[in-house]
Amino acid sequence: MRLGLSMGPLHIQGDYSLESNSVMEVIPLTNAGKISVIISEVYAEGQVGLTLGEKSLQATNFDMTYTPKNVIITVTYETNEGPAVSQVSREALDKTLVEKFREDLWYKLNLILQKELNYLLEFSPLARLLPDENLLKEFRNLTRGMTVIANKYIDDILVLAREHITQNNLEQVPVSNFGTGFSKKILFITWHGNFTAEKGWARDLATITRTSDMTLSYDKGTLSVFGSLGLRDLKVGFDQYFAKFMNIGPSGTLRATTGYNSVFIRAAIQLGINSTTSLENLRVDNIDEIDVKVTGLGILNWLTSKIVTWVLGFYNESIRKVVRQQLLNPLYHVLNDVNPNEYFM
Structure with a gap:
């Protein structure tokens, strides 16, 4: 089945820690805090493999391409003067740290898409599609x-x-x-x-x-x-x-x-x-x-x-x-x- 859709905005957040051997050889400096990644729009296009379940079709294999638009990365960390916030914006992923875990992210989106598709397919039972x-x-x-x-x-x-x-x-x-x-x-x-x-x-x-x-x-x-x-x-x-x-x-x-x-x-x-x-x-x-x-x-x-x-x-x-x-x-x-x-x- 060919599939193309917009998955809307995507928000990822968590903790980060930045420690580098090369930096600490010069100065004992580390950095840690909170990170937030907002992707304003994710477009999905590709093929989905369908199998015949007991009562309805089921989505199994996903050969999808995800195209994110407008990536905003925000980090919050502590300084001697108190909390600080830094932000960077890009049109695509390839020049952001999100590129580092892109495969994991796409895999998780496949799982989300599979769950939603299988839920929708339950409303079109095989008995209705092929009554004979x-x-x-x-x-x-x-x-x-x-x-x-x-x-x-x-x-x-x-x-x-x-x-x-x-x-x-x-x-x-x-x-x-x-x-x-x-x-x-x-x-x-x-x-x-x-x-x-x-x-x-x-x-x-x-x-x-x-x-x-x-x-x-x-x-x-x-x-x-x-x-x-x-x-x-x-x-x-x-x-x-x-x-x-x-x-x-x-x-x-x-x-x-x-x-x-x-x-x-x-x-x-x-x-x-x-x-x-x-x-x-x-x-x-x-x-x-x-x-x-x-x-x-x-x-x-x-x-x-x-x-x-x-x-x-x-x-x-x-x-x-x-x-x-x-x-x-x-x-x-x-x-x-x-x-x-x-x-x-």
Whole structure:
């Protein structure tokens, strides 16, 4: 189903903390306060995959593009002279900090849109759309059959992709180091420290699998297949970290496991005697339920909650890109080894 709509204004708010190693090497300065993001209008356009529920159609897969207009970011923080407010306005997201969590934001909008659409679809039951029971039964069988074919097509591509990852020893790939500053007030003095994690890796990329039924859409000779994938296991680790605070310098290891992740895929098939397939979109929509374990902190154990926050930011900033790139290459390599004509012609 093609869909285009205005979702109206969007308001995001929360706390922020700004701490930088490079800044604190020069001057012990940190900043924290409240942040508010107002997007005056969000336009949504794209495709929604529909499945036949027991009584009504249900929205499942979302291949949507969100276009925000007029972004206003306001931060409120404390100074020696009292509360201060700073504000910046942009016409689009690409030059604002909201760009840092854009994928998460679009994923949340997909969930909101899914909930609202499914609520509306309940008011158009299948019995009203197709009152003929025999016709409804035939339609169910047809859609189930097409879904099975689409699922099998993606599954067979993923089998080859997993083999490619394993054969080329790509189950584990390196990730960049990361570091940050931090501070803690003890009595009347605010002390500053720094944290650096090194020798990082991401592993178990060969566990990529399909996590939902695929959706098929057809337009002018092009058949699109889209839906959700996921890594059954996604682990990230750093074999060494260093923390320094008040002349205390513990070191140890850091491990993070992911309980849930979602990867969107859309493949486009140019149908013909020799059909060809292109990978039009692959993005990491969501990484959630991250469990972090840190060794060696000792009396700096209070840093654990901060480290969890830093790791979440690192996942959003870097791990998404690593996972996407390391899955793109195998998929590109094997995509046309699976002949779409054997499934769709």
